[in-house]
Amino acid sequence: MVYRWRSREANYTVWGANRDSMAEVIKSHLFEHSQQYLSHEDPGVSWECPYCDRSEISYDEDKTIQHFKDHLFEHEEQFVQSGSHVAEEIDRSGNILVKAPKNSPGLNNARMHFLAAGDIVILITTNPAARLRMLREELGSWPALTVVLTTKDDPAEDIKGLDISDVPIEIVKLSKKLGLSTLGKTISRVLEDHGNSEGQIVVEFDILSEIISKFGEKPTFKFLQILTNQFKTVDAIAYYTLDPDSVDPSTISLINDTFDLSITATETNFISDTE
Template identity: 25%
Template sequence: MSTLSAPIGGSLSPGENVLVLDPEFGVDESPICMDLVTADRSVEQAMLSVTVTESPGDRVRQWQQHADTTPAAATVLDVDTSMGSAASNPTADEHRIPCESASVRTVSDPSNLTKLGIEITSALDELTAAEEDRRLVVCFRSLSPLLQYVSREELFKFVHLLADEFARTGAIAHFHMDPTAHDEQTVATFLHLFDGVVERDDGAWELRTR
C-alpha cells in the first residue's frame, strides 16, 4: 500500500519537471500522480496525459476515482503499443473525460519519437491557447516501455527536449519510470534531466529535489 506523507505537488513551481519512480506492478501510484496534477486548486487546470502503459479510459477512471476536481481542458495522448487496445477506439474514452474540452489522440508507433514529439507540442499549443491563466499540468506514464522500442540515448534526448518544452510553457510535469525494469545506470542517467525525484520511502511517497 502506498500513501502520501504530505501533499507533494504544492511544493513544485511552474516550469519544474520531476521523475516518479514507481514499479509497474504491485504499487498504486494513483495518489501521487493525482496529487501532482491537481496541486494548484486556485486556478483552472489544463492537463496533458501521455499514456504508454494504460489506455485513455484507464487514465480517465483514475482521475474520477482519486481526484475531487476536474480539469477545465484535457488531452490524452495514447502511445499504442498493442494492436486492438483501447486506443483503437478513442471516441468511447473521449466522451468519458470529465471536463469542458477534451480530446484523445493516438500515436500508433512507439518507436517514432519525432511523431510523438509533434503530437505533444501540438497538444500543448492547443491547451495553452484557449486560456492563458490556466495552469498546465503534464503526466507522462511511462518512460520504461519506450526503452523496448528506442535506445537509451534516443529517449534521453527526447525527454531532454520535452522537459525544456514543458519548462518553457510553465507546466508542472512529471514522468513515471519503473526502477525495477532498468539497471541503476539507466535510472541515474535520466535523473539528471529533472528538478527532483519522487519515490516511496517506507510505503509513503517522498520528494527529493536537486
C-alpha cells in the same frame, strides 16, 4: 493536505498525507545520520543526544535504539510543515521523475497528488481508460480540459464504458511505430494549442519505461532534454512515471539529470533523496 519535512543533515525530503505515516521514515533517516552518538560497548548499548543532554544506556539493544530514534524525532517534529505540495520544490513549473512499481498504490498516490493540481491535464499513456477512470473517481471535479495522447489501437472503444459525454476531453491517437522526433513534435503541437490557456498545466508521461526499452538510454536521454524544456516553456508540472526495477540503475543515473526533482513514491509517502 500534505505534510513536508526537510532534513537538516542531508538533501533529503519527505512528504506525507499525515504525520504518522512520515514518522518512521524520518526516524530512520535521523538515526542513520547520528551513528556517531551511539556506542556498543560491554556491558550494553548507549546513546547521547546531539541536541540536548539526554542519554541512555541499556542491555536491550533494540529497545535502546528505538528510544534513540524516538528522541531524535522529538527534536525534529516541530519542523514538519503542513499545506505543502511536491511541485513547490520546483516552483510549480518543471519536471519530476516518479519512481515506483508499475500500477502500485504508491504510483497511484503520486498520480492523484499531481493531477489534483491541474486545470489542464495532459495524459501521455498506453492505458487511457485507467487514467480517465482515476480522474473521475478520485478527483472532486474534472479538469477544465483533459488531453489524452495514446498508442491504444482504439482509444474510443477503450473508454466506451466511461460516462464522459459532458466532459471536455481531446484524444490524440499515436502510431505505435512513432519515432521519438515525431512524438516530440506531436506533444509540441498540443502545447501550442493549450500552452497559453489559463490555469495550471499538469502532464503525466506514463510511457518512459517503454521508450527506454524501445529506443535505448542515449536516444531517450536526448529526447528528454528537449521534452523537459518544452514543458518548462509553458510552466507545466510534468511528472514521468518509472518502475525502477524495469531499467538498469545506470540508465536511471543517466536520465536523472534531465529532471528538476526525483522522488520515490510509496503508498503513504514521497521521498526525495539525493545524498
